[in-house]
Amino acid sequence: DIVMTQSPDSLAVSLGERATINCKSSQSVLYSSNNNNYLAWFQKKPGQPPKLLIYWASTRESGVPDRFSGGGSGTNFSLTIDSLQAEDVAVYYCHQYYTVPPTFGQGTKLEIK
Amino acid sequence: EVQLVESGGGLIQPGGSLRLSCAASGFDVSSNYMNWVRQAPGKGLEWVSIMYDGGRTDYADSVKGRFTISRDNSKNTLYLQMDSLRAEDTAVYYCTSPDYGRYWGQGTLVTVSS
Numbered sequence: 001d002i003v004m005t006q007s008p009d010s011l012a013v014s015l016g017e018r019a020t021i022n023c024k025s026s027q028s029v030l031y032s033s034n035n036n037n038y039l040a041w042f043q044k045k046p047g048q049p050p051k052l053l054i055y056w057a058s059t060r061e062s063g064v065p066d067r068f069s070g071g072g073s074g075t076n077f078s079l080t081i082d083s084l085q086a087e088d089v090a091v092y093y094c095h096q097y098y099t100v101p102p103t104f105g106q107g108t109k110l111e112i113k
Numbered sequence: 114e115v116q117l118v119e120s121g122g123g124l125i126q127p128g129g130s131l132r133l134s135c136a137a138s139g140f141d142v143s144s145n146y147m148n149w150v151r152q153a154p155g156k157g158l159e160w161v162s163i164m165y166d167g168g169r170t171d172y173a174d175s176v177k178g179r180f181t182i183s184r185d186n187s188k189n190t191l192y193l194q195m196d197s198l199r200a201e202d203t204a205v206y207y208c209t210s211p212d213y214g215r216y217w218g219q220g221t222l223v224t225v226s227s
Contacts (some may be wrong), residue, residue, distance in 0.1 A: 040213045042158075049207055049217035050150075050158065061215065093158055097212040100171050102148070104158040 002026050002096050006105035012113040019081040021108045023094035026034070027082060028074045031098065038098035041070055041079045044091045053092075054079065115139040115216050117208050122221030128185070129198050135191040135208030135218055143186040146211045151195050151204035152220075162193065176202075179198070198225045 003026040012021040028039045037057035044048035052061045054070035057077055065080040081088055089112060094105040117140070121133040135147070149161040162172045162182040170182050181194040191208055205220040 025205045038213075042156070042214065045167075049220055050209075050214065051213050051217075055213040095158075095214065097214075100163065101173055102160045102163075102212065107220070 001101055002099060002103050004094055004103050004105040005097055006092075006094055006108045008108060009106070010109040010111065011082050012111045014057065014083075014113045015086065016083050017113075019084050019088070019092055019110055021079045021092050021094075021110070023072075023077045023079070025075045029096045029098035030074050031035075037073050037077070037094050038096055039070075039072070039077050039096065040095045041068075042093045042095060043088075044093060045089075050093065081110075084110075084112070117210070117216055117218035119206065119218040119221040120207055121222065122206065122223045124224045124226065125198055126227050127199060127225055128197045130194070131184075131198065131223060133193040133195065133206055133208075133221055133223070135163075135193075137189045138193070140189075140210070140216065142184050142189050142191050142210075147182075147191045148209045148212070148214075149182065149191075149206055150209055150214075151206045151223075153201070153204040156204075159204075164191065195223070198223075200225050 005024045007022045017039045028069050039057040041054040042052045053068050058070045060087045071078050091109050116138045118136045148163045164170050164182045179197045183192045203225045205222050207220045209217045
Protein backbone atom coordinates (compact mmCIF):
# COMPACT_ATOMS: atom_id res chain seq x y z
CA ASP A 1 0.00 0.00 0.00
CA ILE A 2 1.13 3.57 -0.63
CA VAL A 3 1.64 5.39 2.67
CA MET A 4 0.84 9.10 2.66
CA THR A 5 2.63 11.15 5.31
CA GLN A 6 1.62 14.74 5.95
CA SER A 7 3.58 17.40 7.78
CA PRO A 8 3.03 19.07 10.09
CA ASP A 9 0.28 17.33 12.07
CA SER A 10 -1.02 20.73 13.16
CA LEU A 11 -0.38 24.28 12.12
CA ALA A 12 -1.34 27.69 13.54
CA VAL A 13 -1.20 30.64 11.16
CA SER A 14 -2.25 34.26 11.55
CA LEU A 15 -5.15 35.62 9.53
CA GLY A 16 -3.92 36.92 6.18
CA GLU A 17 -0.73 34.87 6.30
CA ARG A 18 0.28 31.82 4.24
CA ALA A 19 -0.16 28.21 5.33
CA THR A 20 1.71 25.34 3.67
CA ILE A 21 0.99 21.66 4.23
CA ASN A 22 3.27 18.97 2.87
CA CYS A 23 2.46 15.44 1.77
CA LYS A 24 4.93 12.69 0.93
CA SER A 25 3.98 9.38 -0.68
CA SER A 26 5.94 6.18 -0.10
CA GLN A 27 6.09 5.63 -3.86
CA SER A 28 5.51 7.79 -6.89
CA VAL A 29 1.92 8.61 -7.84
CA LEU A 30 2.97 10.01 -11.20
CA TYR A 31 1.60 7.98 -14.10
CA SER A 32 4.18 8.35 -16.82
CA SER A 33 1.87 7.59 -19.74
CA ASN A 34 -0.25 10.69 -19.14
CA ASN A 35 2.11 12.69 -16.89
CA ASN A 36 -0.59 13.07 -14.26
CA ASN A 37 0.00 12.91 -10.54
CA TYR A 38 -2.87 10.98 -8.95
CA LEU A 39 -2.99 13.20 -5.88
CA ALA A 40 -5.89 15.16 -4.39
CA TRP A 41 -6.39 17.47 -1.42
CA PHE A 42 -9.50 17.69 0.75
CA GLN A 43 -10.75 20.08 3.40
CA LYS A 44 -12.72 18.48 6.25
CA LYS A 45 -14.82 20.38 8.77
CA PRO A 46 -16.71 18.76 11.66
CA GLY A 47 -20.11 17.43 10.67
CA GLN A 48 -19.46 17.95 6.98
CA PRO A 49 -18.22 15.61 4.26
CA PRO A 50 -14.75 16.16 2.84
CA LYS A 51 -14.60 18.91 0.24
CA LEU A 52 -12.40 18.44 -2.81
CA LEU A 53 -9.97 21.33 -3.22
CA ILE A 54 -7.31 20.09 -5.65
CA TYR A 55 -6.95 17.08 -7.95
CA TRP A 56 -4.22 15.94 -10.36
CA ALA A 57 -1.96 17.55 -7.72
CA SER A 58 -2.50 21.10 -8.98
CA THR A 59 -5.93 21.45 -10.63
CA ARG A 60 -8.21 23.57 -8.50
CA GLU A 61 -11.76 22.30 -8.23
CA SER A 62 -14.46 24.60 -9.59
CA GLY A 63 -15.65 27.08 -6.97
CA VAL A 64 -12.58 26.74 -4.75
CA PRO A 65 -11.01 30.13 -3.98
CA ASP A 66 -7.78 30.82 -5.83
CA ARG A 67 -5.93 31.33 -2.54
CA PHE A 68 -5.76 27.49 -2.49
CA SER A 69 -3.05 25.99 -4.69
CA GLY A 70 -1.41 22.61 -5.01
CA GLY A 71 2.03 21.67 -6.25
CA GLY A 72 4.61 18.95 -6.45
CA SER A 73 5.19 15.79 -8.42
CA GLY A 74 6.21 12.18 -7.96
CA THR A 75 6.36 11.69 -4.21
CA ASN A 76 6.42 15.21 -2.78
CA PHE A 77 3.43 17.51 -2.77
CA SER A 78 2.18 20.63 -1.06
CA LEU A 79 -1.02 22.54 -0.44
CA THR A 80 -0.65 26.28 -0.01
CA ILE A 81 -3.31 28.59 1.35
CA ASP A 82 -2.51 32.22 0.74
CA SER A 83 -4.03 34.97 2.86
CA LEU A 84 -5.60 32.66 5.44
CA GLN A 85 -9.25 33.32 6.23
CA ALA A 86 -11.18 32.33 9.36
CA GLU A 87 -13.29 29.88 7.33
CA ASP A 88 -10.16 27.95 6.36
CA VAL A 89 -9.92 26.42 9.84
CA ALA A 90 -10.27 22.69 9.15
CA VAL A 91 -8.38 19.44 8.83
CA TYR A 92 -6.71 18.95 5.46
CA TYR A 93 -6.01 15.56 3.89
CA CYS A 94 -3.95 14.50 0.91
CA HIS A 95 -5.15 11.46 -1.00
CA GLN A 96 -3.57 9.22 -3.62
CA TYR A 97 -5.81 7.56 -6.17
CA TYR A 98 -2.95 6.10 -8.22
CA THR A 99 -3.55 2.57 -7.04
CA VAL A 100 -5.86 0.43 -4.91
CA PRO A 101 -6.12 0.71 -2.03
CA PRO A 102 -6.49 4.47 -2.31
CA THR A 103 -4.94 6.01 0.78
CA PHE A 104 -5.12 9.25 2.72
CA GLY A 105 -2.63 11.18 4.76
CA GLN A 106 -3.22 11.32 8.50
CA GLY A 107 -4.52 14.89 8.27
CA THR A 108 -3.19 18.32 9.19
CA LYS A 109 -5.20 20.45 11.59
CA LEU A 110 -5.09 24.12 10.61
CA GLU A 111 -5.90 26.74 13.24
CA ILE A 112 -5.73 30.50 13.56
CA LYS A 113 -2.83 31.90 15.59
CA GLU B 114 -26.94 19.02 -9.62
CA VAL B 115 -25.31 15.86 -8.33
CA GLN B 116 -26.55 14.51 -5.00
CA LEU B 117 -25.46 11.43 -3.09
CA VAL B 118 -27.61 10.54 -0.10
CA GLU B 119 -26.57 7.80 2.30
CA SER B 120 -28.93 5.97 4.62
CA GLY B 121 -29.09 2.80 6.68
CA GLY B 122 -26.75 3.60 9.54
CA GLY B 123 -27.59 3.06 13.17
CA LEU B 124 -26.68 1.29 16.38
CA ILE B 125 -25.91 -2.40 15.98
CA GLN B 126 -24.46 -5.05 18.26
CA PRO B 127 -21.12 -6.66 17.52
CA GLY B 128 -21.55 -9.52 15.08
CA GLY B 129 -24.62 -7.94 13.54
CA SER B 130 -25.33 -6.76 10.01
CA LEU B 131 -26.36 -3.53 8.35
CA ARG B 132 -26.92 -2.47 4.76
CA LEU B 133 -26.02 1.06 3.79
CA SER B 134 -27.53 2.74 0.75
CA CYS B 135 -26.29 5.63 -1.36
CA ALA B 136 -28.97 7.05 -3.62
CA ALA B 137 -27.66 9.16 -6.46
CA SER B 138 -29.33 11.88 -8.50
CA GLY B 139 -27.91 13.89 -11.36
CA PHE B 140 -25.30 11.19 -11.64
CA ASP B 141 -25.15 7.64 -13.02
CA VAL B 142 -23.66 5.19 -10.50
CA SER B 143 -23.24 2.53 -13.18
CA SER B 144 -20.97 4.73 -15.29
CA ASN B 145 -18.64 5.87 -12.55
CA TYR B 146 -16.21 4.55 -9.98
CA MET B 147 -18.11 4.50 -6.69
CA ASN B 148 -16.38 4.29 -3.34
CA TRP B 149 -17.22 3.92 0.31
CA VAL B 150 -14.95 5.85 2.68
CA ARG B 151 -15.30 5.98 6.47
CA GLN B 152 -14.14 8.14 9.32
CA ALA B 153 -14.03 6.70 12.82
CA PRO B 154 -14.56 9.13 15.72
CA GLY B 155 -11.49 11.31 16.15
CA LYS B 156 -9.67 9.53 13.33
CA GLY B 157 -8.77 10.19 9.73
CA LEU B 158 -10.33 9.09 6.46
CA GLU B 159 -10.16 5.42 5.52
CA TRP B 160 -11.10 3.93 2.17
CA VAL B 161 -13.40 0.91 2.48
CA SER B 162 -14.45 -0.35 -0.94
CA ILE B 163 -14.78 0.47 -4.63
CA MET B 164 -17.08 -0.61 -7.43
CA TYR B 165 -15.76 0.17 -10.90
CA ASP B 166 -18.02 1.11 -13.77
CA GLY B 167 -17.56 -2.35 -15.24
CA GLY B 168 -18.71 -3.98 -12.01
CA ARG B 169 -15.38 -5.12 -10.60
CA THR B 170 -15.04 -4.59 -6.87
CA ASP B 171 -12.25 -4.25 -4.32
CA TYR B 172 -12.02 -3.94 -0.55
CA ALA B 173 -9.75 -2.75 2.22
CA ASP B 174 -8.08 -5.65 4.01
CA SER B 175 -9.86 -4.61 7.22
CA VAL B 176 -13.29 -5.39 5.73
CA LYS B 177 -12.52 -8.06 3.13
CA GLY B 178 -14.78 -11.08 3.56
CA ARG B 179 -17.22 -9.15 5.78
CA PHE B 180 -18.43 -6.25 3.58
CA THR B 181 -19.97 -6.45 0.09
CA ILE B 182 -20.40 -3.54 -2.27
CA SER B 183 -23.12 -3.67 -4.91
CA ARG B 184 -25.38 -1.45 -6.96
CA ASP B 185 -28.88 -1.41 -8.41
CA ASN B 186 -28.72 0.38 -11.74
CA SER B 187 -32.51 0.65 -11.97
CA LYS B 188 -32.55 2.56 -8.67
CA ASN B 189 -29.28 4.38 -9.34
CA THR B 190 -28.20 3.30 -5.86
CA LEU B 191 -24.99 1.95 -4.38
CA TYR B 192 -25.02 -0.38 -1.39
CA LEU B 193 -22.65 -1.63 1.27
CA GLN B 194 -23.67 -4.83 3.01
CA MET B 195 -21.80 -5.02 6.30
CA ASP B 196 -21.73 -8.36 8.13
CA SER B 197 -19.92 -9.58 11.25
CA LEU B 198 -19.60 -6.01 12.44
CA ARG B 199 -16.97 -5.12 15.00
CA ALA B 200 -16.53 -2.20 17.37
CA GLU B 201 -13.75 -0.89 15.15
CA ASP B 202 -16.23 -0.51 12.27
CA THR B 203 -17.87 2.35 14.17
CA ALA B 204 -17.61 5.36 11.86
CA VAL B 205 -19.38 7.78 9.60
CA TYR B 206 -19.64 6.11 6.20
CA TYR B 207 -19.57 8.20 3.04
CA CYS B 208 -20.17 7.26 -0.55
CA THR B 209 -18.02 9.20 -2.97
CA SER B 210 -17.18 9.41 -6.65
CA PRO B 211 -15.14 9.38 -8.79
CA ASP B 212 -11.76 8.16 -7.63
CA TYR B 213 -10.47 11.65 -6.86
CA GLY B 214 -13.58 12.43 -4.81
CA ARG B 215 -15.50 15.25 -6.46
CA TYR B 216 -18.84 14.15 -5.02
CA TRP B 217 -19.57 13.06 -1.45
CA GLY B 218 -22.73 12.28 0.44
CA GLN B 219 -23.39 13.72 3.89
CA GLY B 220 -22.54 10.42 5.51
CA THR B 221 -24.37 7.93 7.72
CA LEU B 222 -23.22 6.98 11.21
CA VAL B 223 -22.70 3.35 12.10
CA THR B 224 -22.19 2.56 15.77
CA VAL B 225 -21.23 -0.99 16.72
CA SER B 226 -21.69 -1.47 20.44
CA SER B 227 -23.35 -3.78 22.91
